[in-house]
Amino acid sequence: MKVALAASMLLLAFSPVEAVEINELINIYGSLRQEIIFRNPEAKETIRVMDDGYSRVGLKGNSKISNSLSGFYKYERLVSANDGEDDGAVRGDNNELRQVHVGLSGNFGSISIGRHYGLYYDYIDDELDRHRSHYSDAIVFGSLFVSNSIRYDSPKFGAFRFGALAELNGSDPLGRAVDERIEIAGSISDKGLSIHAGYVHSPNQEGLFGISPTFNLGAITLAGVYQKLKKTGDDDKLLSIAADLGVSPNNRIRVAGTVKRTDNTPDLDEVYVILGGDHKFSEHVLLFFETFRKTTDVPQLSDESAVVIGLRFDF
Secondary structure, three states: OHHHHHHHHHHHHHOOOOHHHHHHHOEEEEEEEEEEEEEEEOOOOOEEEEEOOOOEEEEEEEEEEEOOEEEEEEEEEEOOOOOOOOOOOOOOOOOOEEEEEEEEEEOOEEEEEEEEEOHHHHHHHHHHHOOOOOOHHHHOOOOOEEEEEEEEEOOOEOOEEEEEEEEOOEEOOOOOEEOOEEEEEEEEEEOOEEEEEEEEEEOOEEEEEEEEEEEEOOOEEEEEEEEEEEEOOEEEEEEEEEEEEEEEOOEEEEEEEEEEEEOOOHHHOEEEEEEEEEEEOOOOEEEEEEEEEEEEOOOOOOOEEEEEEEEEEEO
């Protein structure tokens, strides 16, 4: 919170703020996503747990500095009802920082420093995570968040836009410098058809490439995602197809299928199938469900099926 308040004061210092601008400078927002998960691991009993479904709360704002320049900030935390004990919660990262950054925007686009959504995630993996899947972590390769980074997003040049992100040089546990992380991505969009591409170089792998064509047909959005993660002596490949259908103004259905293959273990190809939907009661309240199934060519203990039922409140 201190970071967000400092960012607010910085923007105030550089620009005169009238009362009508306060709503733009300080905005509290969030999303509470409580859910019940029924998990059926391979050859084990059903597990019933409650989870927070990536609930978050944040503070964001922007302020005009000149006719062509604005400042902005965002401070966002993951919130969890889990008390931190080993009580079966799916994740143990309660109250973790999600996004904390401050930046400038104008005709040149925007540039910001801090902790961001991964650029590759925004351009490629979001085509899968748009389904709000509780299990989407299993079928994406990009990092959801990147700390200690500088991010640039271009304006649109006709049908084209692009971005770049650099994570600054850090150190390993022994204090030795490690390579910097670089992410670049771009999109071409025209008449409902978009093609997204991205590349990541980071210390823990030799390269990650992804491409995703998407097509919007009004009520239905179709997406395909191909990703290749190059590692030392081994490559992972992931191919996904997803569809998002609006069956009525308040109801949507989503389905996604993914095949994950590791070159050196072709007999252990993993298949993920996710089917879900939601009903929108109002602008702020959403009821959602999801079914998940993971299978392997040769059955593994990690195989499982699951059902997720939850209620989401956005503000």
